[in-house]
Amino acid sequence: MASPAQTSPPESLKATSSGVGSILKRAWSKSYVWVILIATVVGGVWAEKITWVPDYGKVTHVTYWEKWQDFERDAMMKVVDLYNSTEGKKKNIFVDFMPTADIQDKTIVATSGGTPPDIAGLEAVDVAAFADNGAIVKLDDYCKKYGIKGEDYIPVYWNMSVYKNHIYSVPTTPVTTALHYNVADFKAAGLDPDKPPQTFDDMDAIADKLTIKDARDVYTHFGFIPADPGWWNWCWGYWFGGKLWDGKSTITCNSPENIRAFEWLASYSKKYGPTKMTSFKGSFQFSSPQNPFIAGTEAMQLQGVWMYNFITKYNPSLSWRAVPFPHPADRPDLANATIADCDNLVIPVGAKHPDAAFDFMAFVERQPNMEMLCLGQRKFSPLVKVSDEFYKNHPNPYIKFYIQEARSKNAFSAPQMAIWNEYNKDLGTAFDEVTSLHKTPKEALDDVQQRTQQELDHYLMVDKARKEAGK
Amino acid sequence: MTRQKQEARNGYIFVSPWFIGFVLFLLYPLVASLCYSFCDYSVLKTPVFTGLDNFIRLFHDDVFWTCVKNTAYFCAIFLPASLVLSLGLAMLLNTKVWGMSIYRTIFYLPSLLPLVATACVFLWVFDSKGVVNSFLQMIHIHGPDWLASTAWSKITIILLSLWGVGNTMIIYLAGLQEVPQSLYEAAEIDGAKAWAKTKSVTLPMISPVILFNLIIGIVGSIQIFTIPYVMFPQGTPANSTYFYTEYLYDNAFKFHEMGYACAMGWILFVVTLLLTLVSLKISNKHVHYGGG
Numbered sequence: 001m002a003s004p005a006q007t008s009p010p011e012s013l014k015a016t017s018s019g020v021g022s023i024l025k026r027a028w029s030k031s032y033v034w035v036i037l038i039a040t041v042v043g044g045v046w047a048e049k050i051t052w053v054p055d056y057g058k059v060t061h062v063t064y065w066e067k068w069q070d071f072e073r074d075a076m077m078k079v080v081d082l083y084n085s086t087e088g089k090k091k092n093i094f095v096d097f098m099p100t101a102d103i104q105d106k107t108i109v110a111t112s113g114g115t116p117p118d119i120a121g122l123e124a125v126d127v128a129a130f131a132d133n134g135a136i137v138k139l140d141d142y143c144k145k146y147g148i149k150g151e152d153y154i155p156v157y158w159n160m161s162v163y164k165n166h167i168y169s170v171p172t173t174p175v176t177t178a179l180h181y182n183v184a185d186f187k188a189a190g191l192d193p194d195k196p197p198q199t200f201d202d203m204d205a206i207a208d209k210l211t212i213k214d215a216r217d218v219y220t221h222f223g224f225i226p227a228d229p230g231w232w233n234w235c236w237g238y239w240f241g242g243k244l245w246d247g248k249s250t251i252t253c254n255s256p257e258n259i260r261a262f263e264w265l266a267s268y269s270k271k272y273g274p275t276k277m278t279s280f281k282g283s284f285q286f287s288s289p290q291n292p293f294i295a296g297t298e299a300m301q302l303q304g305v306w307m308y309n310f311i312t313k314y315n316p317s318l319s320w321r322a323v324p325f326p327h328p329a330d331r332p333d334l335a336n337a338t339i340a341d342c343d344n345l346v347i348p349v350g351a352k353h354p355d356a357a358f359d360f361m362a363f364v365e366r367q368p369n370m371e372m373l374c375l376g377q378r379k380f381s382p383l384v385k386v387s388d389e390f391y392k393n394h395p396n397p398y399i400k401f402y403i404q405e406a407r408s409k410n411a412f413s414a415p416q417m418a419i420w421n422e423y424n425k426d427l428g429t430a431f432d433e434v435t436s437l438h439k440t441p442k443e444a445l446d447d448v449q450q451r452t453q454q455e456l457d458h459y460l461m462v463d464k465a466r467k468e469a470g471k
Numbered sequence: 472m473t474r475q476k477q478e479a480r481n482g483y484i485f486v487s488p489w490f491i492g493f494v495l496f497l498l499y500p501l502v503a504s505l506c507y508s509f510c511d512y513s514v515l516k517t518p519v520f521t522g523l524d525n526f527i528r529l530f531h532d533d534v535f536w537t538c539v540k541n542t543a544y545f546c547a548i549f550l551p552a553s554l555v556l557s558l559g560l561a562m563l564l565n566t567k568v569w570g571m572s573i574y575r576t577i578f579y580l581p582s583l584l585p586l587v588a589t590a591c592v593f594l595w596v597f598d599s600k601g602v603v604n605s606f607l608q609m610i611h612i613h614g615p616d617w618l619a620s621t622a623w624s625k626i627t628i629i630l631l632s633l634w635g636v637g638n639t640m641i642i643y644l645a646g647l648q649e650v651p652q653s654l655y656e657a658a659e660i661d662g663a664k665a666w667a668k669t670k671s672v673t674l675p676m677i678s679p680v681i682l683f684n685l686i687i688g689i690v691g692s693i694q695i696f697t698i699p700y701v702m703f704p705q706g707t708p709a710n711s712t713y714f715y716t717e718y719l720y721d722n723a724f725k726f727h728e729m730g731y732a733c734a735m736g737w738i739l740f741v742v743t744l745l746l747t748l749v750s751l752k753i754s755n756k757h758v759h760y761g762g763g
Binding site (some may be wrong): 006034041104105108109112129134135139275278280281282296305349352418419421425426428429432435436438447451458462466469471 | 616709
């Protein structure tokens with residue numbers, strides 16, 4: 001049993017407790033207390049205009065969400081700082097830069113909730129879906145006002161900013177891809193490193209010579225693995241002259257060119273064994289010393305302008321070169337084909353300060369600022385005009401080559417479709433099915449064709465109904 | 472105002488924070504999602520009523536059925552395996568051995584780790600050149616490609632999920648400790664051996680706990696998401712790890728098909744409810760409640 005000393009609170013505490021209790025009791029019984037409480041809760045929930053941002057006086061704060069991390073983030077941070085300390089200061093605009101993971105999903109959710117950032121840094125492939133959903137602002141008038149014109153940009157990148165004849169974004173840092181190969185591996189196999197593969201036939205023969213097994217019949221070195229890094233499983237048909245969509249109402253996924261491309265992919269699985277290639281590649285992250293190309297155990301890899309950064313970081317002694325990805329021997333017109341992609345800036349619908357946001361975006365698009373950003377990220381500028389200083393200061397020895405690829409007539413990008421994410425995912429599944437030899441290229445692509453055509457038909461039907469209903 | 476009314480009023484006031492939260496964050500989204508399941512709705516565009524179109528499309532969607540099969544496969548193997556494994560562990564951890572609290576902590580610890588972190592670490596463990604295959608290599612077994620093979624990818628997820636049975640185990644352990652010792656003593660007097668005691672005393676006495684774990688297990692395993700989402704992005708390889716809730720999430724946030732995702736959500740709810748009701752119905756004859 002507890003002693004009285006343990007159960008009785010001190011007198012002072014008792015007095016305090018009873019005081020608080022009596023105040024609460026009196027407060028509960030007053031009707032005005034309830035009115036205030038309910039009004040606070042209901043008002044707080046429903047007042048859409050209420051913002052909890054402190055009063056900054058005359059300065060307009062522009063919220064900018066961007067996906068980049070590490071040195072890529074730092075490069076944009078420098079541009080933001082420059083703007084805030086110069087033009088922004090004059091115009092009373094301050095850009096709040098916020099690196100944000102999963103930016104596509106978060107921007108959609110924030111926009112639907114009516115609290116989007118003023119600027120979001122999306123990837124070009126997202127622009128069509130965002131524009132189609134009415135999630136981002138048309139920038140035609142802003143571009144006209146600030147003198148931003150399509151002819152100032154490398155066409156493939158400007159085209160990514162335009163959807164259904166309207167400008168929805170402005171480019172920031174672009175990329176192109178190329179075949180990266182290990183010079184030492186070529187030499188070791190008795191190949192001339194000055195004669196990289198030009199056609200797929202060349203590449204297959206070289207890959208064969210560079211693929212080595214040990215005494216236990218285990219591969220110790222690969223010439224080329226189509227699934228490494230496995231980021232662009234939609235692209236293969238383009239190297240063979242295929243397209244994925246006619247730009248209107250027809251999916252062209254199972255065209256002869258696309259089937260030919262997937263047959264070429266399947267030939268690698270048949271030759272080397274599907275599981276042996278995937279096992280060799282492993283599941284380690286691209287950005288790691290275990291990347292087979294960086295580790296020197298894969299002689300050729302489809303990679304982009306960023307590869308320089310990772311080679312320098314993880315294996316600076318690697319001797320490598322970048323050349324155009326091969327083309328079919330019977331299609332020399334497809335030489336210098338490359339995947340072009342780009343990061344873009346958009347203004348989400350419902351942004352609080354769209355004018356100030358575009359003022360900053362226009363600042364980024366100026367040649368010196370764009371070069372500062374692209375040099376910081378060790379990429380190249382999407383602008384047609386490039387200063388000599390940019391080339392001089394750029395550490396990547398192949399930077400002019402990547403730009404040349406971007407200007408190629410065969411540079412291509414992902415189709416600007418509202419249903420692209422589904423289509424891209426299904427093409428990835430078809431890639432897995434073909435390279436694991438579970439389906440023939442025709443079977444896999446016929447399946448994607450049928451499914452995506454249905455999705456496109458449905459999308460077009462609903463879109464038409466919406467337009468007729470004025471929604 | 473009478474004292475009874477005063478008390479009732481105070482009661483309502485005290486539950487009002489929960490009630491407001493329930494209405495705003497649960498009831499409203501539930502009702503809204505039911506409405507949106509009959510609409511073409513991308514979150515940003517105005518919803519357009521399309522009747523049963525989303526449900527009809529779902530039943531003709533091959534990927535939907537692939538996800539249903541994958542989820543059913545996972546539940547069919549993981550659920551019984553986790554119930555048996557956690558019960559077995561709980562029984563072992565219910566014995567009187569020196570240092571038992573340390574063993575209990577060790578077996579419970581994995582379930583405390585965040586699933587995302589666990590999945591990231593297990594990417595290395597199950598890599599074709601990872602810990603598991605290196606170990607198998609030592610005993611001259613060529614390990615499979617756990618992460619890139621359609622034949623092994625789901626097994627990998629099941630194995631990893633079983634690693635976190637600590638929560639179920641701890642509930643069993645609590646149930647086992649509630650079994651009266653006198654029943655075991657009576658069984659021993661009747662000549663019962665270990666298996667007879669388990670079958671005739673332990674299992675009937677903890678049957679309500681088994682039922683609880685079964686229902687929680689059904690709800691949890693049917694909603695498997697985090698591990699495949701982190702370890703096998705987009706259901707790779709070849710949709711072999713594309714589960715129901717992942718497809719639902721992709722439709723809602725990646726494909727901008729929120730109406731379609733809401734329809735999927737309601738189908739999931741109905742299926743879960745039916746499975747739970749069936750479990751409760753079947754369990755009527757097999758579950759023994761204390762004193763009953």
